[in-house]
Amino acid sequence: MDLHRLAHNKALPDDGLLLSAPCVSFHFAGVYGLTVKRLFERHFLKKNLERIFDDHIVYSGATGIDNLDQYAFRKQLNNQVEILSRKANAGTYKFTKYKLKLVSKGRNKVPREISIPTVRDRIALRALCDFLGAHYKKTISFELPQNIVKRVKSNVGSGKYDSYIKLDIANFYPSVRHDELHSRLRKKVKNAEILDFIFSAITVPTVSKSRSMDTPMDQGVPQGLAISNILAAIYLINIDRFLDSLADVSCYRYVDDVLIFCNRREAEDIADKVIKRFAKIGLKVHDPITMPTKSSMGAITDRFDYLGYQFDNSVVSARQGTVENLKSSLVAIFTTHAHSKKKNEQFLLWRLNLRITGCVFENKSKGWLFFFSEINDEALLHVLDHYISKLCKRFEIKVKPKKFVRAFKELTHRRYETNYIPNFDDYDLDMMKEVLVDYLGMDVSKLEDDEIEFEFHKRVGRQVKDLLADVKDFGY
Numbered sequence: 001m002d003l004h005r006l007a008h009n010k011a012l013p014d015d016g017l018l019l020s021a022p023c024v025s026f027h028f029a030g031v032y033g034l035t036v037k038r039l040f041e042r043h044f045l046k047k048n049l050e051r052i053f054d055d056h057i058v059y060s061g062a063t064g065i066d067n068l069d070q071y072a073f074r075k076q077l078n079n080q081v082e083i084l085s086r087k088a089n090a091g092t093y094k095f096t097k098y099k100l101k102l103v104s105k106g107r108n109k110v111p112r113e114i115s116i117p118t119v120r121d122r123i124a125l126r127a128l129c130d131f132l133g134a135h136y137k138k139t140i141s142f143e144l145p146q147n148i149v150k151r152v153k154s155n156v157g158s159g160k161y162d163s164y165i166k167l168d169i170a171n172f173y174p175s176v177r178h179d180e181l182h183s184r185l186r187k188k189v190k191n192a193e194i195l196d197f198i199f200s201a202i203t204v205p206t207v208s209k210s211r212s213m214d215t216p217m218d219q220g221v222p223q224g225l226a227i228s229n230i231l232a233a234i235y236l237i238n239i240d241r242f243l244d245s246l247a248d249v250s251c252y253r254y255v256d257d258v259l260i261f262c263n264r265r266e267a268e269d270i271a272d273k274v275i276k277r278f279a280k281i282g283l284k285v286h287d288p289i290t291m292p293t294k295s296s297m298g299a300i301t302d303r304f305d306y307l308g309y310q311f312d313n314s315v316v317s318a319r320q321g322t323v324e325n326l327k328s329s330l331v332a333i334f335t336t337h338a339h340s341k342k343k344n345e346q347f348l349l350w351r352l353n354l355r356i357t358g359c360v361f362e363n364k365s366k367g368w369l370f371f372f373s374e375i376n377d378e379a380l381l382h383v384l385d386h387y388i389s390k391l392c393k394r395f396e397i398k399v400k401p402k403k404f405v406r407a408f409k410e411l412t413h414r415r416y417e418t419n420y421i422p423n424f425d426d427y428d429l430d431m432m433k434e435v436l437v438d439y440l441g442m443d444v445s446k447l448e449d450d451e452i453e454f455e456f457h458k459r460v461g462r463q464v465k466d467l468l469a470d471v472k473d474f475g476y
Contacts, residue, residue: 036135036191043131044088049081052126057119059458064118065099065210073119080120088124091193095121097214098206098222115206115222122226125201129226132234135188140233145307148252149316149374152259155250156300156311161261164304165271165297169256170284173228174220176235177282178203181221184234201227229255235281242277246270252306258285259306267297309374317377326368327387329466330355334395342441349399350439352388354463357407360423361460367467369407381405424460432456 034042042048053074063069073080087093098115105112117125155161169175178199189195202225203216221231232255243251249262249270262270268289275285286294296304303312310319333355337348358367381404388401402420410418427435432452436442440459444452 036189036194039135040131040191040194041089043127043134044085046081046085049085049123049127050077052123052130053077053081053119056126057122059454059461061462062116062122063099064116064121065097065207066118068119070119081123084120084124088127088197091196093124093197093200095124095201095204097204097210098225100206100208101224112223113206114224117225121201125226128198128201129230132227132230136230136234139188139237140230142229142233145254146371146374148254149307149309151250152252152306152309152311153316153374155261157314161250161263161300163262163264163267163297164300164302165258165260165262165267165274165288166295166304166306167258167260167271167274167288168286168294169258169278170286170294172256172283173223173232175283176219176221176232178219180281181231181235184237198227198231201225202231239277239281243274246273254307257306261300264299271295271297309372315377316375317380318372318375322368322372323380323384326355326384330388330391334391334397337397338395344439344441345397345399347439347441348397349401350435351463352399352401354422355467356388356402356404357421358411358467359421359464360425361464362457363425366464369404369411373408373411378405378408381408424456424464427456429453435460 053070057070058074060070084093096118098117098121101114101116102111103114182195182199185195185198189198202221203218204222205214205217206222207214221228221235236253240253243253243258243260246260248266249260251261252259258274260270260274271288275287278285288295288297298304301313303310305311305319308319308322310317330352333348333351337343337345355367356369358365358370360366384404391397392399392401407420410420415421429449429452433444436444436452436456436459442455442459444455447455
């Protein structure tokens with residue numbers, strides 16, 4: 001049995017990061033010999049909470065139901081993290097209601113509900129995520145989708161299997177039973193106060209406007225929180241063990257999408273067993289026979305999609321919907337320029353190149369091309385380059401943007417040496433100034449060095465966040 005697990009939230013997490021693991025533990029010296037309570041206390045030390053604010057929140061513009069942004073919060077940082085540290089370790093901390101944000105999934109689809117915490121709660125949730133990540137380090141692992149796709153490609157070409165089963169869980173996050181989740185957590189988190197803290201975070205209602213009649217949630221895990229991903233993985237621990245017990249198959253699970261390679265004569269029986277196993281914990285899996293638009297099964301030589309990729313025998317490409325999303329975002333860049341009063345072609349070129357190549361920012365790879373780095377469909381890249389050329393002509397733009405074909409070759413053959421794809425983490429102060437002045441139109445003459453660094457990370461981060469829109473719905 002070959003099981004590859006990936007727990008990753010398809011919706012944008014609270015800090016807008018999509019292509020990275022959902023939480024990265026802050027490793028303290030000697031933590032693995034600590035009791036669960038001591039480990040929790042270490043993660044909620046005042047110093048660590050301040051670090052989380054600096055690393056994850058200081059450049060974000062998101063605000064919760066209290067409308068307190070990170071600028072106003074920074075003035076209160078010392079007092080706020082002291083309160084958070086003290087109350088979390090005393091077991092008396094309570095989360096504030098989350099602000100509702102609706103994210104479109106496309107025409108005729110119900111929008112996804114994202115929960116936006118207050119700034120202080122975001123710090124608490126990130127610390128809790130780090131704690132759970134450290135505590136479950138030997139039990140749960142997270143991988144990038146590209147790594148999963150690499151293994152899928154290997155299976156498709158191996159000749160070992162002749163059929164595939166693709167199963168989709170309906171309304172996964174809203175369907176999580178709290179009693180089932182509590183049962184999973186208490187086996188490893190044997191501390192009532194910590195369990196109460198976790199459930200305080202997921203029972204808080206998500207609202208457009210706070211009202212006195214709002215009631216706690218008794219089912220589901222809010223989407224978009226730092227802990228959403230790891231709680232999903234914990235909830236499905238027994239499912240993963242069940243999948244691991246299946247003989248003569250290869251299984252891949254990406255939150256609510258399951259892909260199984262098997263032999264044709266066993267496909268229907270395997271699908272039936274898996275659907276029934278998910279049903280035991282309250283999760284409905286779309287039947288591939290009665291709902292082939294959601295789940296499916298067929299010959300491995302048939303064309304099928306997984307994680308936004310399209311597999312068609314030896315050709316691995318991006319699903320058509322993701323290509324159309326990318327094209328729409330490229331048109332939007334030109335349209336914004338056309339309606340701008342300043343008509344800064346250098347800014348247009350900078351944004352366009354960033355959309356084409358992606359980048360490295362805050363130690364993470366960002367962008368469409370990074371996400372689809374496992375395709376082998378070079379013809380698609382030429383189509384995209386031709387599309388940009390046509391846009392330049394249509395909008396009468398004379399700049400010469402970078403090429404998808406060249407960027408893909410640099411990414412796949414010279415990822416760590418190339419200068420073609422920007423690595424903003426390597427930018428020195430002069431390079432930061434150049435971006436702020438030449439492309440973003442800022443006057444930095446009166447700014448101190450630390451202010452320049454702050455503005456660079458904030459403004460570039462805003463542009464990088466736009467790259468996520470191209471791949472946010474890759475699983476659908």
